[in-house]
Amino acid sequence: MANSVSKPPLMYRSKYSGDNMQSEKPKFIFNCQKCGQCCEKDVEVLFCDIEKWSRDGTIYQIFEDLVISGQPHSPVIGFERADGKCKMFNPESKECKIYHSRPIACQAYPLKYDGNGFFLRDSDCPGLNVGEMSHESLVDIRKAAMQEHEDKNRTAAVLPALQALLLKDMAKKSEEAFSKLTDDEKAKLEEILKKEN
Numbered sequence: 361m362a363n364s365v366s367k368p369p370l371m372y373r374s375k376y377s378g379d380n381m382q383s384e385k386p387k388f389i390f391n392c393q394k395c396g397q398c399c400e401k402d403v404e405v406l407f408c409d410i411e412k413w414s415r416d417g418t419i420y421q422i423f424e425d426l427v428i429s430g431q432p433h434s435p436v437i438g439f440e441r442a443d444g445k446c447k448m449f450n451p452e453s454k455e456c457k458i459y460h461s462r463p464i465a466c467q468a469y470p471l472k473y474d475g476n477g478f479f480l481r482d483s484d485c486p487g488l489n490v491g492e493m494s495h496e497s498l499v500d501i502r503k504a505a506m507q508e509h510e511d512k513n514r515t516a517a518v519l520p521a522l523q524a525l526l527l528k529d530m531a532k533k534s535e536e537a538f539s540k541l542t543d544d545e546k547a548k549l550e551e552i553l554k555k556e557n
């Protein structure tokens with residue numbers, strides 16, 4: 361059924377935003393089909409996500425699956441991947457393990473905001489033009505797209521410091537793990553490390 365509906369153009373600029381959204385007919389209709397297609401793409405974690413996860417405790421669930429990539433002067437934080445998908449994707453239930461607190465970029469998907477208007481980041485998302493969309497859902501997805509846009513610069517500013525913190529934490533964890541080893545295990549590990557070098 362989704363295939364029989366014509367897809368909207370890749371780019372569209374909304375002439376409305378904020379309070380006057382209610383008075384306009386939505387050009388964007390979206391109902392997630394839970395296909396997991398977007399979870400095959402890299403998702404960028406922003407500082408607002410880290411803040412939210414610190415508040416709601418999700419940070420302890422996902423901390424070990426966060427990875428930092430990109431260039432040293434412009435690092436990007438995201439999730440590790442497993443079998444070509446984001447590690448937060450549960451292949452059995454086909455659901456996001458942290459759906460209740462998923463990153464802002466995932467909340468905004470497939471919409472994006474660039475400071476001037478909204479546009480589609482993925483015109484092949486199977487949820488586009490399916491069924492009806494409530495005004496509340498439209499407001500929520502737009503708010504998420506705008507928050508994602510606004511938080512990008514803030515994230516770029518704090519990420520190098522965050523990266524240092526993550527590395528420090530990893531070093532601390534390694535130190536703790538090493539201190540728990542028996543003398544025999546330490547000797548074996550040192551032997552392996554010598555061979556590696």
Ligand code: SF4
Nearest residue numbers: 392393395396398487
């Ligand atoms: S947002 Fe689109 S691509 Fe992602 S799970 Fe929903 S329907 Fe599939």
Ligand code: SF4
Nearest residue numbers: 399446448449456466
């Ligand atoms: S965080 Fe969840 S919704 Fe976002 S890409 Fe990963 S599995 Fe998909």
